[in-house]
Amino acid sequence: MSEARRVPIEPQRVDAPLTRSAVFLVLTVHDTPEALATVRGTLGDLADVTKNVAFRDLAASLSCTVGVGAALWPRVFGPDLPRELHEFRTIQGAAHTAISTPGDLLFHIRADRRDLCFELERQLVDLLGDAVTVADETEGFRYFDARDLLGFVDGTANPVGDSLPEATLVGHEDPAFAGGSYVVVQKYVHPLDAWRALTTEQQEAVMGRTKPDSIELDDAAPAAQKSHKTLATIVDEAGDEHDILRDNMPFGAPARGELGTYFIGYARRLWVIERMLERMFIGDPPGLHDRLLDFSTPLTGSAFFAPSATLLESLAD
Template identity: 65%
Template sequence: MANPTGDHSWQRVPIEPQSVDAPLSRAAVFLVVTVAQTPEALATVKDVLGDLSGLVKTVGFRDLNAHLSCNVAIGAEFWPRLTIALPPKELHPFREVRGAVHTAPSTPGDLLFHIRAERDDFTFEFERLLLAALGDAVTVVDEVVGFRYFDSRDLLGFVDGTANPMGLDLGSSAIVGDEDPEHAGGSYVVVQKYLHDLERWNSLPVPAQEGIIGRTKLENIELDDVEHGQKAHKTLATITDEQGVEHDILRDNMPFGRPGQGEYGTYFIGYSRQLWVIERMLERMFVGEPAGSYDRMLDFSTAVTGTTFFAPTRGFLDALAD
């Protein structure tokens, strides 16, 4: 696409990923917004995204040990409105996954803000100032406040994120490389909000729960895969390609809930170098492999949102203000 201003600064941005690899925090906010269809709204969004690192510093300097960070990711339909840069090779809107029993719905979202800190007052203050700066340029379509639950467990009682890559494997699993050089350093992001039927789940005997998840509940020990019959969640969520190579993603899931409203859930967020890995995982969970042998965890956990984004480099965001 031609650039009428002749400015190609987006092609010269440093390859520095956002805080994709930040350790699991004690508090998080997942904020999904749509952007109004006006030039003024677009200009406001560009200004805010271009100075996002400045806003992090403004709030975060009060306690550096709070480790405040914010990743921003861009939806496929908003990408061409925001920048003349060609989109990442795999970026497209979330594709609904419809199985015989359960469905992973596709829901709207132009921007995702993944706000993390060790103190929930910092995530609150950052979100407050962020939304004040964006004003009526955006509409909030989903807002979830997450928290760390005991020893990184979800509300089903199992440790979450055990299979996350570590060390050098983290970058190769979550960060785009030279296969898409214009977007190297970025990451595909998929988010889903799951609501749990805790009463039904807790009525199951623990061995039955462990069989569904594929790990022991107390010790978090991985159980052997079954050779025949129903596969466990951990097996269906493990993706290998045709050459037998396993492909990991980076999960930063968080529990959330409002006991007074009977709402209990998990906010799934997966960062991946290759979008197809997450899409294949969801297909195995919702459709099953073979078809019909879907993830039995879905009988107790219902997906109510589903959106795909791309988190570009810090330099890409900084260049938007230009």
């Protein structure tokens, strides 16, 4: 890694504002010199391509964050990997499993206009051409007042202010990759008929928050069944709480019976998201899994590293 890349640099817009529309595009890359050259060139030009589309309506907050998987990273950036980067690991619980699915590239496109998301995705797909294969393409949308399809506000616990970069951006602990962020994505589908069969009080007990106004409910006793809110709260051995940034979006096609939530989490430390998923799928204590998983089935699971914008732009050189 060159010395220029060790200097604190400009991150990608992992902290882009909540928008009305999003596209989550996961791709696999063909292992040929031509395909890799195409990917390097496209990633190096990503900022310019995004800017050209965003200029059509600057008020629409178009942004695009790209993440690179562990298998692709050395073929694009060289042998040194971000310290915690590895492929998403399957988490097997007694009742539910967080599956691992292929993914070399993630494009997280966000805007307040669906047409801008569409246009940027179209241009990126044209640039990449037959260098890639689509593993998953999901269109997300804002649902009422930032609620998921289960009816609860999503992202209430996101860090804000000075705590946002502290929670999401790699720093001095891995200086060669400072300004980057680990990203995990999972596509969940919900059997809404079963969820709606619960009373509001039962749903709130599962989530750990009130449904109308997202107020936290008291935690369960240490050995009792914990809520989703409690299981997703990560505290280390020193008693310090570690946040992640969620930019989840509902997606769906009611006529096909496809209704779900696309989970995307940005974190300074990959282990924080992994421990959260272990607590959800295995349980804390083991055997008492997150009851939300009885109504949320993951169809995908992939991990990436979103390098700094400066490192991406260096590929254009």
